[in-house]
Amino acid sequence: MDATKEEINIALHEAQVAFLSYKNTSGKKKAELLRAIAQEIDALGNTLVETVMRETNLPEARVISERARTTGHCRMFADLVEEGSWVEARIDTAQPNRTPAPKPDLRKMLIPIGPVVVFGAANFPLAYSTMGGDSVSALAAGCPVIVKAHPAHAETSGLVAQAIQRAITRTGMPKNIFQHLYGKSFEVGQALVNHPLTKAVGFTGSLAGGKALFDIASRRAEPIPVFAEMSSINPVILLPDSLEKDFEKTALLLAASITQGVGQFCTNPGLIIAQDNSALEKFTTKLHDEINKVLPATMLHQGIADNYHKRLDQTLSQQGVKVEAQSDSKASSMQGQSLIASVPASEFLKNHLLAEEVFGPFSLIVKCKNLQELHAVVSHNSGQLTASVIGSEVEIEKHKNLFNVLIEKAGRLIVNGVPTGVEVCPSQNHGGPFPSTTDSRFTAVGTDAIKRFARPVAFQNFPHALLPDELKNENPLKIWRYSNSEWGKN
Amino acid sequence: MDATKEEINIALHEAQVAFLSYKNTSGKKKAELLRAIAQEIDALGNTLVETVMRETNLPEARVISERARTTGHCRMFADLVEEGSWVEARIDTAQPNRTPAPKPDLRKMLIPIGPVVVFGAANFPLAYSTMGGDSVSALAAGCPVIVKAHPAHAETSGLVAQAIQRAITRTGMPKNIFQHLYGKSFEVGQALVNHPLTKAVGFTGSLAGGKALFDIASRRAEPIPVFAEMSSINPVILLPDSLEKDFEKTALLLAASITQGVGQFCTNPGLIIAQDNSALEKFTTKLHDEINKVLPATMLHQGIADNYHKRLDQTLSQQGVKVEAQSDSKASSMQGQSLIASVPASEFLKNHLLAEEVFGPFSLIVKCKNLQELHAVVSHNSGQLTASVIGSEVEIEKHKNLFNVLIEKAGRLIVNGVPTGVEVCPSQNHGGPFPSTTDSRFTAVGTDAIKRFARPVAFQNFPHALLPDELKNENPLKIWRYSNSEWGKN
Numbered sequence: 001m002d003a004t005k006e007e008i009n010i011a012l013h014e015a016q017v018a019f020l021s022y023k024n025t026s027g028k029k030k031a032e033l034l035r036a037i038a039q040e041i042d043a044l045g046n047t048l049v050e051t052v053m054r055e056t057n058l059p060e061a062r063v064i065s066e067r068a069r070t071t072g073h074c075r076m077f078a079d080l081v082e083e084g085s086w087v088e089a090r091i092d093t094a095q096p097n098r099t100p101a102p103k104p105d106l107r108k109m110l111i112p113i114g115p116v117v118v119f120g121a122a123n124f125p126l127a128y129s130t131m132g133g134d135s136v137s138a139l140a141a142g143c144p145v146i147v148k149a150h151p152a153h154a155e156t157s158g159l160v161a162q163a164i165q166r167a168i169t170r171t172g173m174p175k176n177i178f179q180h181l182y183g184k185s186f187e188v189g190q191a192l193v194n195h196p197l198t199k200a201v202g203f204t205g206s207l208a209g210g211k212a213l214f215d216i217a218s219r220r221a222e223p224i225p226v227f228a229e230m231s232s233i234n235p236v237i238l239l240p241d242s243l244e245k246d247f248e249k250t251a252l253l254l255a256a257s258i259t260q261g262v263g264q265f266c267t268n269p270g271l272i273i274a275q276d277n278s279a280l281e282k283f284t285t286k287l288h289d290e291i292n293k294v295l296p297a298t299m300l301h302q303g304i305a306d307n308y309h310k311r312l313d314q315t316l317s318q319q320g321v322k323v324e325a326q327s328d329s330k331a332s333s334m335q336g337q338s339l340i341a342s343v344p345a346s347e348f349l350k351n352h353l354l355a356e357e358v359f360g361p362f363s364l365i366v367k368c369k370n371l372q373e374l375h376a377v378v379s380h381n382s383g384q385l386t387a388s389v390i391g392s393e394v395e396i397e398k399h400k401n402l403f404n405v406l407i408e409k410a411g412r413l414i415v416n417g418v419p420t421g422v423e424v425c426p427s428q429n430h431g432g433p434f435p436s437t438t439d440s441r442f443t444a445v446g447t448d449a450i451k452r453f454a455r456p457v458a459f460q461n462f463p464h465a466l467l468p469d470e471l472k473n474e475n476p477l478k479i480w481r482y483s484n485s486e487w488g489k490n
Numbered sequence: 491m492d493a494t495k496e497e498i499n500i501a502l503h504e505a506q507v508a509f510l511s512y513k514n515t516s517g518k519k520k521a522e523l524l525r526a527i528a529q530e531i532d533a534l535g536n537t538l539v540e541t542v543m544r545e546t547n548l549p550e551a552r553v554i555s556e557r558a559r560t561t562g563h564c565r566m567f568a569d570l571v572e573e574g575s576w577v578e579a580r581i582d583t584a585q586p587n588r589t590p591a592p593k594p595d596l597r598k599m600l601i602p603i604g605p606v607v608v609f610g611a612a613n614f615p616l617a618y619s620t621m622g623g624d625s626v627s628a629l630a631a632g633c634p635v636i637v638k639a640h641p642a643h644a645e646t647s648g649l650v651a652q653a654i655q656r657a658i659t660r661t662g663m664p665k666n667i668f669q670h671l672y673g674k675s676f677e678v679g680q681a682l683v684n685h686p687l688t689k690a691v692g693f694t695g696s697l698a699g700g701k702a703l704f705d706i707a708s709r710r711a712e713p714i715p716v717f718a719e720m721s722s723i724n725p726v727i728l729l730p731d732s733l734e735k736d737f738e739k740t741a742l743l744l745a746a747s748i749t750q751g752v753g754q755f756c757t758n759p760g761l762i763i764a765q766d767n768s769a770l771e772k773f774t775t776k777l778h779d780e781i782n783k784v785l786p787a788t789m790l791h792q793g794i795a796d797n798y799h800k801r802l803d804q805t806l807s808q809q810g811v812k813v814e815a816q817s818d819s820k821a822s823s824m825q826g827q828s829l830i831a832s833v834p835a836s837e838f839l840k841n842h843l844l845a846e847e848v849f850g851p852f853s854l855i856v857k858c859k860n861l862q863e864l865h866a867v868v869s870h871n872s873g874q875l876t877a878s879v880i881g882s883e884v885e886i887e888k889h890k891n892l893f894n895v896l897i898e899k900a901g902r903l904i905v906n907g908v909p910t911g912v913e914v915c916p917s918q919n920h921g922g923p924f925p926s927t928t929d930s931r932f933t934a935v936g937t938d939a940i941k942r943f944a945r946p947v948a949f950q951n952f953p954h955a956l957l958p959d960e961l962k963n964e965n966p967l968k969i970w971r972y973s974n975s976e977w978g979k980n
Contacts, residue, residue, distance in 0.1 A: 020894065065590070085977070090917035090938075100555070104907060108917040108938075111897065113930070218708035222873075222924040225931070383712075393953055400956055404510065407601065412948040415956075417594060426972055427580035427598040429948035434712040440603070440945045441715070448580075448598075448946070455930040456938070458902040458919035463883055466890055466905075480977050482916055487575070487970050487977070 002188050003148075003181040011179045012197040015115035015144040018176035023112045023142045026469075027477070029171070030140060031082035036167035037131060038071035038078075041160060048159055055153040056125050057298040057334070062261060063126070070126040073133060073424055077140035080447050085480040086110070088456070089470045093484060104461050107471040110454035112142030114199030117192045119213070120150035120157055121204035122300050123264045129153065130160035130180070134202030134227070137449040143199070144177040148192060151184045152301040186212075193217050193226070200225050200453055204266070204444070207231035207357070207435050214438045227452050229444050231357045232385040232436040233270035234419040237378065238283070239391030239399060240275050247283040250390055254363070255290035257418035259327075262297045262336045263361030264304065267386055267419040270357060273377050276344075276367035284365065287340055288325035296328055296335040299360065305334045308360035312339060315358055320347030324365060336360045345373045349380055371399075378402060383433025383440070384410040386419035409433060411440065492678050493638075493671040501669045502687040505605035505634040508666035513602045513632045516959075517967070519661070520630060521572035526657035527621060528561035528568075531650060538649055545643040546615050547788040547824070552751060553616070560616040563623060563914055567630035570937050575970040576600070578946070579960045583974060594951050597961040600944035602632030604689030607682045609703070610640035610647055611694035612790050613754045619643065620650035620670065624692025624717070627939040633689070634667040638682060641674045642791040676702075683707050683716070690715050690943055694756070694934070697721035697847070697925050704928045717942050719934045721847045722875040722926040723760035724909040727868065729881030729889060734769040740880055741773050744853070745780035747908035749817075752787045752826045753851030754794065757876055757909040760847060763867050766834075766857035774855065777830055778815035786818055786825040789850065795824045798850035802829060805848055810837030814855060826850045835863045839870055861889075868892060873923025873930070874900040876909035899923060901930065 003011070041048070052063045080086055087109040095103035116138040120129035127133065135145045149157035161180035168175060183189060193201055193216045201217060203210050203226065210228030217226045236254065243250060257269050274280045299305040315321060320343045327338040338361035345368040348354050354364060368374040378387075387410035389402060396415060406413055411432030422430055428446030431437045437444070442452045459467060469476050478489055493501070531538070542553045570576055577599040585593035606628040610619035617623065625635045639647035651670035658665060673679060683691055683706045691707060693700050693716065700718030707716045726744065733740060747759050764770045789795040805811060810833045817828040828851035835858040838844050844854060858864040868877075877900035879892060886905060896903055901922030912920055918936030921927045927934070932942045949957060959966050968979055 024894070088938075092913070092915045092917045101911065103915075104911075104913060106913055106915060106917045108919050114898070214713065215708075218705075218713070223704065223708070223928065225929070396953055397955065403956065404514075407947055408604070411946070412950060413952070414950040415952050417951050421591065421594075423582070423594060423596055425582045425593075425596060426975070427582045427596045427948060429598050429946045431946070433945075438713065439715070441941075443946060451931075455923075456901070456919045456921070456933060457897055458917060460902060460904040461907050462903070462905050463886055466886065466893065485916065 002183045002185055005191055008181065008188070008191045008195060011146055011181060012115060012195045014176040015146055015179060016197045018144045018174040019114055022144060022174050022177045025142060025173070027081040027084045030142065031078035033167060033171045033173050034074045034078035034136065034140060036171050037164050038074035040163035040167045041067065041071050041131060044159055044163055048156070051159055052125050052153065052156050055156050056300050058125070058261070066124065066126045069424065070131055073127070073136050074131065076424060076447065077136050077450065080450065081140045083479070084470065084477045086447070086450055087470050087479070089479060089481040091471060091481060091483040106458055106460050107462070107467065108456050108458040109468060109470050111457050113453050113455050114143060115197055116143045116145050116200045116202060116453055117198050118145055118147045119189065119203040119205065120147060120153070122150055122152050122304060123266070124204070125150070125153040125156045126160070128204045130157045131164060133445055133449055138202065138453045139177065141450050141453040143453045146179045146181060146192065148181050148183050148189060154182060189213060190216055194220060196222065198224060201227065203228040205230065210438060225452070226438050227442060227444060228438040229266060229430070230435055230437060232266055232432065233355065233357050234267055234384055234386045234388070235271040235273055235378070235381055236269045236388040236390065236418070237374070237402065238272060238274035238280070239389065239395040240277060240279055241395050242391040243274060243283055244279040245392070247279055248286050251283050251286035251290055253418055255287055257420045258363045259291070259294045259338045259361045260420055262299050263338070264300055264359065265420050267422060269388070269419055270363055272363055272365045273368065273374060274365065275371065275374060276369060280367065284324050284342070291325035291327055291338050291340055294327040294338045296331045296337060298332070298334045299336045302334055304359065305336060308336050308358065311358040312360070312362060315354065315364070316341060318351055318354060320344050321354070340365065342367055345369065345377050348377060355381055375402070375405070378405050381409055383436045385430060385432045385436045386410055386412045386414060388414040388417060388419055390416050411436065492673045492675050495681055498671065498678070498681045498685060501636055501671060502605060502685045504666040505636055505669060506687045508634045508664040509605055512634060512664050512667045515632060515663070517571040517574045520632065521568035523657060523661045523663050524564045524568035524626065524630060526661050527654050528564035530653035530657045531557065531561050531621060534649055534653055538646070541649055542615050542643065542646050545646050546790050548615070548751070556614065556616045559914065560621055563617070563626050564621065566914060566937065567626050567940065570940065571630050573969070574960065574967045576937070576940055577960050577969070579969060579971040581961060581971060581973040596948055596950050597952070597957065598946050598948040599958060599960050601947050603943050603945050604633060605687055606633045606635050606690045606692060606943055607688050608635055608637045609679065609693040609695065610637060610643070612640055612642050612794060613756070614694070615640070615643040615646050616650070618694045620647045621654060623935055623939055628692065628943045629667065631940050631943040633943045636669045636671060636682065638671050638673050638679060644672060679703060680706055684710060686712065688714060691717065693718040695720065700928060715942070716928050717932060717934060718928040719756060719920070720925055720927060722756055722922065723845065723847050724757055724874055724876045724878070725761040725763055725868065725871055726759045726878040726880065726908065727864070727892065728762060728764040728773070729879065729885040730765050730767060730769055731885050732881040733764060733773055735882070737769055737773040738776050741776035741780055743908055745777055747910045748853045749781070749784045749828045749851045750910055752789050753828070754790055754849065755910050757912060759878070759909055760853055762853055762855045763858065763864060764855065765861065765864060766859060770857065774814050774832070781815040781817055781828050781830055784817040784828045786821050786827060788822070788824045789826045792824055794849065795826060798826050798848065801848040802850070802852060805844065805854070806831060808841055808844060810834050811844070830855065832857055835859065835867050838867060845871055865892070865895070868895050871899055873926045875920060875922045875926045876900055876902045876904060878904040878907060878909055880906050901926065
């Protein structure tokens with residue numbers, strides 16, 4: 001049942017009340033909560049795995065590994081907030097005798113931004129949904145979370161929400177720091193983003209969906225940030241010498257990356273850019289053989305499958321586009337047939353539609369006459385989550401100028417690897433220039449994702465007892481701070 | 491002469507070309523540039539001081555101190571980028587034998603975002619204009635800057651722009667990392683913000699102006715961030731015991747803060763909140779005496795003076811508003827008469843207009859019947875740059891719940907001080923919730939202002955030679971990094 005306007009209004013008011021106490025919760029207590037959530041998710045056992053499999057058609061191994069990623073990021077953020085240095089504490093002590101004017105005592109740290117609305121993602125029913133990267137980083141920051149369950153896995157979402165509630169009860173946290181609403185209609189999302197008490201939004205999904213939420217948020221009386229992770233074709237550039245030598249290995253690597261999870265990853269390599277020569281021919285033949293072997297597989301839900309087939313037909317009907325490989329015919333309308341097409345660079349450069357995402361197991365090979373054309377294709381692309389270059393050490397060095405262009409287009413640059421497989425760690429950046437996200441200055445994966453839901457506050461001339469522990473002279477939490485222009489734990 | 495669309499287009503293309511080399515400039519070279527700019531501004535000597543005085547009506551002492559602040563922040567950012575740790579380097583080295591999947595080598599740092607458009611501020615012809623806080627932090631980050639000169643001090647702006655150009659030539663930097671355009675019409679600003687190569691905007695000025703630029707930027711095909719510092723009435727809460735004892739000292743402190751620089755500061759205390767009792771009466775009488783002594787002074791320009799008088803008339807005509815003190819009648823329409831009014835809290839709470847900024851030497855005393863009403867008034871306010879509480883140590887402790895509310899409203903909390911006088915240092919936060927700024931997550935003053943113009947990029951499995959120096963194993967720049975979950979200079 002879709003949440004009503006009244007229910008949404010109550011949810012936000014309850015979130016705000018919960019916020020006023022939760023925001024002052026210590027890192028240690030928040031860590032207990034996040035670890036309890038991980039335990040409760042694990043305790044759902046096979047019920048959760050079976051529910052995800054039934055709702056999303058994802059295979060068991062994938063569901064189990066996604067669950068591990070989800071509980072893993074709960075524990076990672078628990079460690080982060082327990083350690084505590086993430087608040088970026090800065091201290092400048094007073095200089096009362098400074099001339100011409102005395103210097104006041106000034107200290108600064110990050111505090112939570114307020115209630116955060118999270119939209120579950122279709123393609124990550126666990127790791128980017130109810131207790132996904134947005135929810136966990138918002139809760140870690142000290143923000144209450146309101147999740148709108150993804151309609152395609154509403155039961156999974158409900159199970160995880162119950163686990164979270166059990167963890168909240170068990171650790172004695174305010175009940176309404178986490179709330180779970182249902183909504184199939186656009187109006188539910190709209191009302192959540194428009195509510196005056198909502199302070200930030202997390203979203204993973206389509207460009208149309210993310211951009212619509214961004215537009216609503218920007219047009220509010222008080223605009224709020226939207227972190228939408230939307231659309232990326234993740235170009236992979238194949239340099240010629242390495243392709244000549246390793247065409248087989250490269251084809252295997254790319255075939256696996258393109259078809260993994262029926263291509264339903266935001267980091268799926270949707271564009272392969274290479275010089276049109278015999279090496280590329282051999283690579284394409286090998287890729288053809290590999291793709292042909294792929295069994296038909298059911299996509300996440302009918303809407304995603306329909307959209308894939310529509311975008312595929314549209315792409316294949318463009319000038320110059322040629323099918324290079326396809327897996328066995330699909331058995332049902334819910335299945336995603338793996339497909340590789342190619343197009344001459346000259347056509348690609350004329351047709352913006354070919355640079356737009358086809359969400360599914362598809363990749364387009366752009367054949368370039370020479371290196372100049374290859375550079376033109378690279379420059380032509382808009383913002384991406386990732387950009388990869390595959391080449392020998394000598395070639396990579398020779399073509400290092402490519403990175404000078406790619407770095408303006410992407411949030412993560414990869415050498416001799418594929419974009420799928422997003423490591424969850426402090427140095428991860430899952431983000432990038434528009435339209436891959438709505439804010440290239442933040443990551444959606446890894447510890448720094450917490451920064452999206454925090455803002456700095458300075459404390460001037462505060463009585464010592466009223467300072468947050470993070471800013472007290474004796475550094476009771478033993479965190480890293482920048483104090484009087486020195487880094488340290490003093 | 492207003493820049494034409496064609497000139498704006500050429501400027502952005504030239505900025506982009508300059509960016510492609512400037513972005514790779516070392517911190518050491520950028521530091522040389524910023525120090526040379528400080529020297530060249532100093533070398534303008536009396537010519538600059540006289541020009542500012544003539545164009546803005548600001549007194550000599552203020553102009554000289556503002557110049558020192560401007561060259562001071564150039565040197566502060568020079569030190570910051572020379573030291574280099576601001577890039578937030580993170581390193582996670584590979585674990586090729588990890589199971590179930592090997593961990594790749596992943597490293598991350600901040601890189602400059604691209605060409606930045608800066609709008610000079612009327613009230614800070616030096617420190618927040620041509621080489622103000624926006625320009626200096628963007629240049630420090632590695633972004634080219636295009637300044638639209640403020641029409642009210644176009645000659646000052648031109649002089650500073652020439653000084654910057656001399657510093658660029660002297661240090662051998664790309665000429666177009668700094669460009670200077672003129673524009674009185676809104677269309678010039680609009681075209682600058684709309685240009686596809688513009689990647690961020692810095693603005694200090696009115697709510698209407700800042701919000702208009704934000705709206706343009708959000709509605710672009712590729713939305714970009716706007717850092718607009720706009721509107722704040724900086725509430726000052728006077729607690730009763732301290733007011734009873736120190737009404738005289740407090741009145742002197744506030745009179746000076748309200749009238750300083752003809753009240754033309756974004757941190758001007760425009761709202762005084764106190765319990766209506768004999769202490770407040772004595773305070774108001776003393777404030778009356780102080781304000782009466784203030785000589786009429788000329789405002790920055792006719793537009794600001796006209797707006798001040800209009801907003802003053804509008805405020806004074808509201809239900810319940812009473813004049814408590816005013817300086818000698820203004821001698822000319824360009825002069826800003828200092829004025830203090832009061833209003834019962836019950837009226838204030840009903841009338842949103844009274845919570846809006848009156849830019850000039852004005853403050854409104856909100857008289858509260860009791861502490862409950864005082865809390866209601868504090869909660870009623872929208873986002874602010876600052877909020878101050880003046881009280882005895884015992885009182886502050888007793889009323890510490892006030893800060894739980896104020897922290898949601900303001901970017902800087904002050905105890906026993908006034909909001910004017912913004913210290914430029916690492917722990918400063920000059921920012922706050924909307925409408926004080928368009929993005930509460932960033933500061934416009936202090937070293938962290940650089941973060942506005944940078945975005946993270948991750949490097950996965952990069953050949954060591956191609957990594958930026960900041961991320962190389964041997965840490966050649968000796969910066970602070972977070973490496974394999976340890977902070978250090980290793």
